[in-house]
Amino acid sequence: MDAEPEEAQRLATEARDRVRFEEDALALSDQVYRVARHLANSREDADELMQETYARAFRSWRSFQPGTNMRAWLLRILTNLNIDRGRRQQRAPQMQPLEANDYFLYDRLAENGDGITDEDRVVERLSQDDIVTALSAVPHDFRDVVVLVDLGDFSYSDAAQILDIPVGTVMSRLHRGRRILKRELAESALEEAT
Amino acid sequence: MKDPCAHCEEMMQPYLDHVLTDEEMAAAEAHLAECEPCRRRYRFEESLRVYVRKAANEQMPAELRQKLAALRIPLE
Numbered sequence: 364m365d366a367e368p369e370e371a372q373r374l375a376t377e378a379r380d381r382v383r384f385e386e387d388a389l390a391l392s393d394q395v396y397r398v399a400r401h402l403a404n405s406r407e408d409a410d411e412l413m414q415e416t417y418a419r420a421f422r423s424w425r426s427f428q429p430g431t432n433m434r435a436w437l438l439r440i441l442t443n444l445n446i447d448r449g450r451r452q453q454r455a456p457q458m459q460p461l462e463a464n465d466y467f468l469y470d471r472l473a474e475n476g477d478g479i480t481d482e483d484r485v486v487e488r489l490s491q492d493d494i495v496t497a498l499s500a501v502p503h504d505f506r507d508v509v510v511l512v513d514l515g516d517f518s519y520s521d522a523a524q525i526l527d528i529p530v531g532t533v534m535s536r537l538h539r540g541r542r543i544l545k546r547e548l549a550e551s552a553l554e555e556a557t
Numbered sequence: 558m559k560d561p562c563a564h565c566e567e568m569m570q571p572y573l574d575h576v577l578t579d580e581e582m583a584a585a586e587a588h589l590a591e592c593e594p595c596r597r598r599y600r601f602e603e604s605l606r607v608y609v610r611k612a613a614n615e616q617m618p619a620e621l622r623q624k625l626a627a628l629r630i631p632l633e
Contacts, residue, residue: 378632378633381630382629382632385629385630389625389626389629392617392622392625393616393617396615396617396621397613397614397615397617400613400615401613406615406618410618410621413617413621413625414621414624414625414628417625417628418628421628421629421630422630464566465566465567465569465570465598465602466566466569466598468601468605469597469598469601469602469605470598473597485601485604486601486604486605486608487608489608489612490612491612494608494609494612494613495612495613498609498613513606513609513610514609514610514613514614519576537570538570541570544609545605
């Protein structure tokens with residue numbers, strides 16, 4: 364039996380699968396970046412993290428199961444690399460002041476709102492910079508979940524798989540993370556008002 | 558009895574994430590229908606989420622796109 368043509372055919376099929384994988388992964392890069400930008404501490408970090416993620420994904424493409432969620436698979440690699448980079452050591456010292464409650468930001472903005480009570484207009488009192496800065500001030504454990512769910516549109520269970528934590532932990536970190544984000548926004552809005 | 562507005566505040570995130578039970582959802586909606594301050598705050602939270610997503614949306618730099626494409630493993 365002639366094994367060589369079979370081997371050549373196998374290699375050709377594999378090459379085709381790999382190229383398709385690479386194209387699919389690259390097509391998702393905008394969506395992955397949107398999340399990576401805020402999981403990382405800066406644009407430079409996000410840039411490096413994306414390159415490390417794609418280098419690793421291209422090397423280990425065989426471990427991706429076709430038909431499963433490739434965006435979640437890429438972000439799993441990315442969050443692991445982000446943790447490996449030692450950024451956990453930069454975690455803000457505990458304890459942060461307690462983040463009031465969920466109504467805190469609205470109440471503060473509305474108080475200083477020159478009588479503006481329309482909810483959409485109240486939101487506009489925050490600038491894009493306020494939001495990006497406030498997000499980066501949320502400690503990583505909480506920020507990871509807020510970024511994956513609120514910016515990346517991942518479900519609780521996808522976020523749990525990506526971060527390798529229980530769904531209940533995703534929910535509690537998400538709620539706390541959103542509150543911390545609002546507290547940070549309230550602080551920057553108040554600074555601007557004074 | 559629990560302060561209904563305080564309870565409504567606890568329900569806000571799960572309500573907007575659509576993870577309340579039917580019963581909890583009905584209770585939250587009944588309170589929102591009659592409490593304008595809570596209704597305003599819920600609407601604010603919804604607008605805030607949309608606004609944060611929009612404000613945080615940064616385009617990937619073109620150079621990075623090229624760098625990623627260059628990482629593909631060459632065909633032999």
